[in-house]
Amino acid sequence: MSTPQENRWRFLAALASTTALVASVSAIVIVATDDGGGGSGTGPSSTKDAHVLEVSLSEFAITGTLTAPAGPVTIHATNKGSVPHNIGIVGGASSSDFGGGESETLDLGDLEAGTYELWCSLPAHKEAGMSTTLVITEGGSTATTSTDTKPEHDYAAMDKAMAESIAQFPAATEGLGNQPLEPRVLADGTKQFDITAKVTKWEVEPGKVVDAWTYNGQVPGPAMKVSVGDKVRVIVHNELPMGTDVHFHGVKLPFNMDGVAPVTQDLIKPSEEFAYEFVAEIPTVAMYHAHHHAQMQVPNGLFGTFTIGDAPVPRGQTVGGVAIPADLKIAKEIPMVVNDAGVIGYSLNGKSFPATEPYVVKTGDWIVAHYYNEGMQIHPMHQHQFPQLVFARDGFPLDHPYWVDTVTVAPGERYSVLMRASTPGTWVWHCHILNHVERETGMFGMVTALVVQEP
Numbered sequence: 240m241s242t243p244q245e246n247r248w249r250f251l252a253a254l255a256s257t258t259a260l261v262a263s264v265s266a267i268v269i270v271a272t273d274d275g276g277g278g279s280g281t282g283p284s285s286t287k288d289a290h291v292l293e294v295s296l297s298e299f300a301i302t303g304t305l306t307a308p309a310g311p312v313t314i315h316a317t318n319k320g321s322v323p324h325n326i327g328i329v330g331g332a333s334s335s336d337f338g339g340g341e342s343e344t345l346d347l348g349d350l351e352a353g354t355y356e357l358w359c360s361l362p363a364h365k366e367a368g369m370s371t372t373l374v375i376t377e378g379g380s381t382a383t384t385s386t387d388t389k390p391e392h393d394y395a396a397m398d399k400a401m402a403e404s405i406a407q408f409p410a411a412t413e414g415l416g417n418q419p420l421e422p423r424v425l426a427d428g429t430k431q432f433d434i435t436a437k438v439t440k441w442e443v444e445p446g447k448v449v450d451a452w453t454y455n456g457q458v459p460g461p462a463m464k465v466s467v468g469d470k471v472r473v474i475v476h477n478e479l480p481m482g483t484d485v486h487f488h489g490v491k492l493p494f495n496m497d498g499v500a501p502v503t504q505d506l507i508k509p510s511e512e513f514a515y516e517f518v519a520e521i522p523t524v525a526m527y528h529a530h531h532h533a534q535m536q537v538p539n540g541l542f543g544t545f546t547i548g549d550a551p552v553p554r555g556q557t558v559g560g561v562a563i564p565a566d567l568k569i570a571k572e573i574p575m576v577v578n579d580a581g582v583i584g585y586s587l588n589g590k591s592f593p594a595t596e597p598y599v600v601k602t603g604d605w606i607v608a609h610y611y612n613e614g615m616q617i618h619p620m621h622q623h624q625f626p627q628l629v630f631a632r633d634g635f636p637l638d639h640p641y642w643v644d645t646v647t648v649a650p651g652e653r654y655s656v657l658m659r660a661s662t663p664g665t666w667v668w669h670c671h672i673l674n675h676v677e678r679e680t681g682m683f684g685m686v687t688a689l690v691v692q693e694p
């Protein structure tokens with residue numbers, strides 16, 4: 240018998256072919272290495288009389304002895320993961336960031352009996368699971384020793400969690416970002432867009448509803464597209480609890496329209512508005528985002544795509560022996576905005592797997608995808624089956640397009656790629672930094688699928 244979740248997968252796979260199911264399920268399993276190799280730590284603190292707690296950090300969990308008697312407490316933390324982490328008490332002392340295989344000792348001072356929340360304060364790590372409770376018992380009681388340390392991994396549970404998380408795809412959630420915003424065309428031909436910045440509820444993955452910072456209630460914000468030569472006015476209404484501004488990243492702009500408060504304009508205060516006006520001179524694949532306190536406003540959701548003109552697809556060229564048809568028609572153009580921080584966390588177009596959108600095309604279709612990185616980290620975007628022809632970077636057409644199977648997109652960058660969906664199947668498409676896509680509780684984050692139907 241199959242579960243409803245399995246049926247969902249089957250539905251997806253059926254869009255491609257029945258035989259593709261087996262391929263898709265086996266293809267979607269990405270092997271993650273979790274153990275960074277132990278490593279040589281710096282050893283426990285020599286703080287006299289302090290109770291030392293041995294704690295392990297990994298993607299994304301904090302494990303170890305989490306009970307101590309009241310009095311001086313020291314944490315000796317070892318990073319058994321593969322990316323930097325830190326350890327600290329929420330609202331209190333914190334270690335510095337340290338890498339996989341390294342250790343840090345954190346003196347928490349004298350702690351009174353009670354419970355304390357331990358976390359890793361790096362963006363999105365707490366939300367991903369790096370939060371736990373430290374219990375301090377009444378002074379004088381016998382210390383709980385590390386013999387009650389729970390096992391770091393329950394492998395059978397991990398196997399089950401992975402299968403269950405994958406079976407959820409594609410999961411329905413409230414809200415869809417990147418929706419095309421039609422401009423109001425004024426008497427003089429100006430294309431006017433109205434966007435409102437506001438804190439609204441946003442469902443990142445099933446059941447995970449966050450207070451996102453949104454444009455028009457969407458993450459990413461509404462997609463704006465204009466033609467070369469258009470006069471553009473974007474009126475930004477600020478309903479946020481603080482000031483904001485909007486920078487059109489990758490668009491040629493007059494100085495006073497660059498969206499950098501207080502350098503090029505005054506801050507748009509709450510309940511105020513500002514009109515950005517410019518002529519769309521150069522074709523580009525651009526984005527728009529807050530510039531004021533961008534470290535918080537952008538990852539929390541204040542970003543969207545802004546396009547001038549059509550994608551400069553290298554029609555009629557032969558690249559690496561592959562002829563791109565002169566009359567090539569684009570069956571689907573996919574914006575893929577990646578983010579990794581704030582309340583949204585690891586996501587594609589504001590959604591985390593299994594809520595990411597599968598893209599359904601027909602065998603033989605040519606597809607264009609534009610990657611936009613609005614996060615804080617690089618993301619190597621890997622499509623499992625179809626080579627990606629990089630034909631534009633940051634909206635600039637390349638004289639020499641090139642084929643890859645993984646496109647590494649750094650913060651602020653855009654890459655435009657062309658793919659031909661030549662083989663039916665449900666082909667996984669994901670960031671290849673493995674802890675951006677899988678964790679102890681299964682698949683999550685920056686994963687989706689390209690579903691290629693039978694001809």
Ligand SMILES: [Cu+2]
Nearest residue numbers: 618670672675
């Ligand atoms: Cu990534």
